Amino acid sequence: MKGKTLLTAAAMLVATTATWAQPETRVDVTQSPEGATATGTAKLTATIAKIDAPTRTVWLKSGDGKTKDLVVGPEARNFEQLKVGDTVTIEYREALTMSLKKGSGPLAMHEREISERAAPGAKPGGTVGREVTVTADVVAFDTSARTVTLKGPKGRTVVLLVGDPARLNGIKKGDRVEAVYTEAVAVSVQPAAGR
Template structure:
């Protein structure tokens, strides 16, 4: 299965699951000289209450009692190991790291796949996602609005808000920045207690 289809399936599962239960969310920001990273995580846990093996449909029940059905595609290994009572955890993570790069060089955008499927015979689960790295030029700095305008390799511009006024002082028109955006969905399954 293509990565984009697998990613879409995983995101659809996470989005569907989040519609029936309030996920646990967390946002972290770390800063160091010339670099800042913001990371957001949403985590949802549910229990398997029914499995329809012929259609590969699993019914999950959240802590608040809501139930939803998810179809598990053939790309998910070890489906036959799933049991009623098992706990399923879906974790969605996004991270954005901005680094100030002095000097010149080519503008660029690179994307790489992140995937880690369960080995045959192991507990079901895995991770799927992507990492995008963009090198862009600073074409404008607006200190009153606390924004920086970046121009990427395809000529598109984007305005980013810089919350820290001290960081904004370090950036000027003509600087080069590197942004790394990562998103991933991880699914893990733990056996029911006493199994």
């Protein structure tokens, strides 16, 4: 599946770049009466130091002067728009939304690809990711420990800490609940100043 390949490549890009430069990271948690969402973001910024067009290799230089070479695959549009001095921003985002709302129907897991490529003629960039929605059974809960144990469609169980104990009100063993997990990598390029 092409989207999974792109997401894997983008995640590897973030992972290898993270070892070369210190990413800016942030974690946000939002709560509503329906559920809670935790979002983590890692952001890296570098400058293009060198480009080898025949091999589609770009050397990125971090703020601390370290360089890293990356091969840009053919699925990335507008490679020819890249110029030495351009700023490249890579942002990796993960989010988990838990909704302890009662549901019905079978246990299920649905995956949806998320992708957006740069328009023809624009600077290279885009977003690739996935969204996974799981309907699971509550197999146990502990109000004093504020945990819920869920069992998904593949038989795996997971114990989740529930920040607000009021979210456990009305939830009992055998109820169906829903969780949504998303991950995405976004890459953008800005022209060098003065161009």
